[in-house]
Amino acid sequence: MASEGPSPETIELLERLIGFPTVSRDSNLQLIEFVRAYLDEHAIASTLTHNDERTKANLHAVIGPSDVPGVMLSGHTDVVPVDGQDWSSDPFSMRRAAGACYGRGTADMKGFIACVLAMAPHAVGRELTRPIHIALSYDEEIGCIGVRRMIDVLEHAPVRPAFCIVGEPTEMAVAIAHKGKTGALGICHGVSAHSALAPTGLNAIYLAGELIAAIRAMQDELIAAGGHDPAYAVPYTSLHVGVIAGGTQLNIVPNRCTFEFEIRNIAKDAPGEIMARVRAQADKIVERHRGEFPDCRIDIEVFNEYPGLDTSPEDEVVAFVKSLANANDHIKVAFGTEGGLFQQRLGVPTVVCGPGSMEQGHKPDEFITEEQLGRCDRFLAALVDRLSG
16 A cells, blocks of 8 residues: 655655755755756756846756657746745755645655656656656746746747646646736826815825726626636636835825726636726726826736636546546636637647645645645655556
């Protein structure tokens, strides 16, 4: 009977991976070079695609034959910051306690990467009839940015993967869908004045407040009359304002205010149409003030967007991954992944399935249980067996 815990190799590799502080704002090259050297030791060639500054890189490797479709295992190497969080121990030095591994990225999602790397030497020793692709990307946490460059290369590959498994933490449940996301910046331009003469100016913070109120009203409309998908914890498309900045000091009517907002849409709602409604509301607000203040305006700039994942429950990849995970059911998850990009741009059927829980992600004292790592090890061993048979 297989052990319930992970392999020693998985634990050792996870400890090494956690030791690289790959916060999205910083480089991931030390981790990528470690992985590249590790794969080289096992005769697995890999290729890198860099950002413009060459401070970050994606890694793509193929184990087995390259002339037939195989299975891609996708994960991101970046982690969210630890600033302002109260950790019980060094977040970049893995700690084991009570059957769990603690450290930034243990759950999201270096635990999965450690399992994949531990599996790789065993896959090399087998005669695979279909290949295993390893795809590690940068800057997923800030909008699935890095993986797009890898996809640019894969679009021109003579053979694309048959399936993709994104290893984000689902507690090894098979997730067939997640929402899409659009991130945007609202830039409100008013007219400055002395606060003692405030009505002679146009307060940019008030402009932002009016548009934010309109966005909140749109949310209420979507709840009442938009699409609903009960498989999600939040079953409708959500709008959210998360950052706002405006003004320099109290006695000046501010002429500029900015705020960031997002749309997380279910498949039944089109984010482009929702964004068009936001822009129309901005135009209405400006029009009310333009007679007195002809230079006022509200600009809206989309700075990031990625598509949702929406795989049919009847798709072959769903049955394939369920069989590996010994699962009968499937779920939909609230968080986003690069899976929608693989599905949309490459036409590769994709699911999300990985160890750990997103309930632990992005929090102080992030952890993954050793039981979850063990389940992932067995899942990947089953994948190797399947592709060898």
